[in-house]
Amino acid sequence: MxxxxxxxxxxxxxxxxxxxxxxxxxxxxxxxxxxxxxxxxxxxxxxxxxxxxxxxxxxxxxxxxxxxxxxxxxxxxxxxxxxxxxxxxxxxxxxxxxxxxxxxxxxxxxxxxxxxxxxxxxxxxxxxxxxPIAGAIGANCDVNIARGMLLVDIGGGKCDIAAISLGQAVTGRSVKLGGNDFTDALTDYLLEKHNLSVGNFSAEKLKKSIGCAFMREHNDIDEISGFNTYLRKPEKIAVRSEEIREAFAPLVSKISAEIKSTLDEVPTELLGDIIDDGILLIGGGAQLYGLAKRLRQELGIKVFLAEDAEMxxxxxxxxxxxxxxxxxxxxxxxxxx
CATH class of the missing domain: 3.30.420.40 (ATPase, nucleotide binding domain)
Known part of the structure; x- marks a missing residue:
């Protein structure tokens, strides 16, 4: 551009x-x-x-x-x-x-x-x-035409979902859920399942390393260090990507449910456009491995991740x-x- x-x-x-x-x-x-x-x-x-x-x-x-x-x-x-x-x-x-x-x-x-x-x-x-309007333009979409598109912008603290046509959001919502919530969910999971208290920076690093919303081809493993609250001592453990997918599942389902609620409000003619063209994901949080694939599975509609999504x-x-x-x-x- x-x-x-x-x-x-x-x-x-x-x-x-x-x-x-x-x-x-x-x-x-x-x-x-x-x-x-x-x-x-x-x-x-x-x-x-x-x-x-x-x-x-x-x-x-x-x-x-x-x-x-x-x-x-x-x-x-x-x-x-x-x-x-x-x-x-x-x-x-x-x-x-x-x-x-x-x-x-x-x-x-x-x-x-x-x-x-x-x-x-x-x-x-x-x-x-x-x-969402700025994001669609940044993804090289023509927002001024009379054709419906659905865009989902997942940032650090929120998720904006909007159906767009003729330069406006026809319907949309901002949900207080973003990439930081996935990091928090991972922190809570490690404490509950492994008695390991970890810092936000370490959890974020693990999320980016092997985090996923859909099963990876290989069940990748990475290590994370923290404080074992049961043994009362520092500890390093190995974590599988499948564990992280399990921790993230409720949040992914919530995003899916919010998208469905937005689609329920879209006029019929625009809904047909969205079904034909698919849903576009943008934002840093949208880059979670397998998220587009998981949403596609839950929604029954094509879902795409924009190039350079966070920008x-x-x-x-x-x-x-x-x-x-x-x-x-x-x-x-x-x-x-």
Missing amino acids: KLSALKNAVAIDLGTDYTRIYYKGEVTNEPSVIAYDSLNGAVIAIGKEAADMEGKNPPLITVSRPITKGVITDFDLASQMIQGFLANIVGNVIKPRVFITVPCGITGVERRAICDILHESEITEIYIIES CVIKGASYVAENMDKLPDNTYIFTKA
């Missing part, structure tokens, strides 16, 4: 785990983390530098993730984090045009909170685009930001805040 790199165009994908910012043809990917002095509240670090402190910080330094399940849960910290990102990446650009993505079905209060944060960064030209939303938002002047005047792809 070629961009024209207009000097004032900025796109932001504000996520639970990562904040991605597009500017001048480049995408910066930073953890949505901020570290601050516990006594006076002064910001110490943001992004990767702050994320590196997680779990290793002394009492006088607090490390926080101000976005939970796709929603801003600490306005002041989120504001300072985003202002810091923009200052580092965009600098003192005069009157930038900012496109920011939001979850499907976001409330008016949540929308205003996002806009207020950008206003505090002295940004006045703000445009809102729903994540589709920021790609789509940046494309719209750079080319908004070329879009039809009556487009529904975005709204001005």
